[in-house]
Amino acid sequence: MSAPATPLGKLYLVPTPLDFGAVPEGETPAALELLLPNETLQVAASLTHWIAENAKSARAFLKRVDAVQRLAAPLQAQQITELPRQAHKKGDHSPASAGDAQARALLSPALEGHAMGLVSEAGMPAIADPGSSVVRAAHALGIEVIPLTGPVSLMLALAASGLHGQDFAFVGYVPQDPRERGARLRDLESLALKTGQTQILIETPYRNTALLQALQQSLHPHTRLAVACGLGLPRQCTRSALVNEWKSRNLSSQLPLALPAVFLIGR
CATH class of the missing domain: 3.30.950.10 (Tetrapyrrole methylase, C-terminal domain)
Structure with missing residues (x-):
């Protein structure tokens, strides 16, 4: 008798504050709980696998999350993979492009059962930012896509x-x-x-x-x-x-x- 298949992880679209890169040097950003709902913060804190527009800004976001909700894994142990550079410059909404194959590869942790987060530098990923190829690939692979509440x-x-x-x-x-x-x-x-x-x-x-x-x-x-x-x-x-x-x-x-x-x- 064959072993049951590993359940697929979910892909969460995690919005980030709109203040990235816009807070004057020397000023402290607003507390994250004032900018994002508690449920969004709880889900973000529970994730350990990420697809990001920029890994550095994703780590900065997670550091702010950790100040409100303890991360499931230390910042150094978070698995953060960046979208390909061409997605930043030319976008990634071209169904016939190689980007779809790359997006599927980025979702391999979800195929192994890990919940994943998709983040951009500010706001909602895949809206005026790259990420749509990842969402499209998730649907094709049968991975549930869940958008979280936050600023657009x-x-x-x-x-x-x-x-x-x-x-x-x-x-x-x-x-x-x-x-x-x-x-x-x-x-x-x-x-x-x-x-x-x-x-x-x-x-x-x-x-x-x-x-x-x-x-x-x-x-x-x-x-x-x-x-x-x-x-x-x-x-x-x-x-x-x-x-x-x-x-x-x-x-x-x-x-x-x-x-x-x-x-x-x-x-």
Whole structure:
């Protein structure tokens, strides 16, 4: 009689605070129990096998978890494997790519019965961050996928924007070249005004000011523009107004644009 098969482990999608890399040097981050629900912290503390966007930031997150909920294994004993570098630069949502085979290999501990966590540097993994290939592979292998509760900057920004929250699209980054960027922003504006669909985009923090200037220069004066900066941080700030109001009221000066930001276009 053959031995029963080892039950598969589960894959937990573990959200992390939005403050990664955004807390000024010398300041202490907010206590984790103020940022994540207790159940999320309990599950994170119970895991010993991880797939991470960045191992260093994953360890920093686990160190903060340990201050609230004792880790099941010491930090040095945690098994943390990073997603391939190409997933960071080009994303990993290409079903026909070699990334799917790599993702399946990353899930080998779950096939051996270990529960696993998937984390990104900030927020919810696989949303505006790599990780979708791992989730897709888990479904293909019959591994249960469980998303845990935590912050998602795109949804927080949309809720705070006053823009259409029942029809929206996340479009990621726009081109850096000024002419291409202007053309792309006008295309997104046209779609938003024609259909009512809110367009959500992001940028690397050091280019936030340039993008906001381009938005004000490229969009129609009566298009609504919202910008949410530093979500989840003490300095968080959201402004939403027509483009002509952004200019006349100098709203840009009120935003901490050096912090991570989400930009929204609509009507």
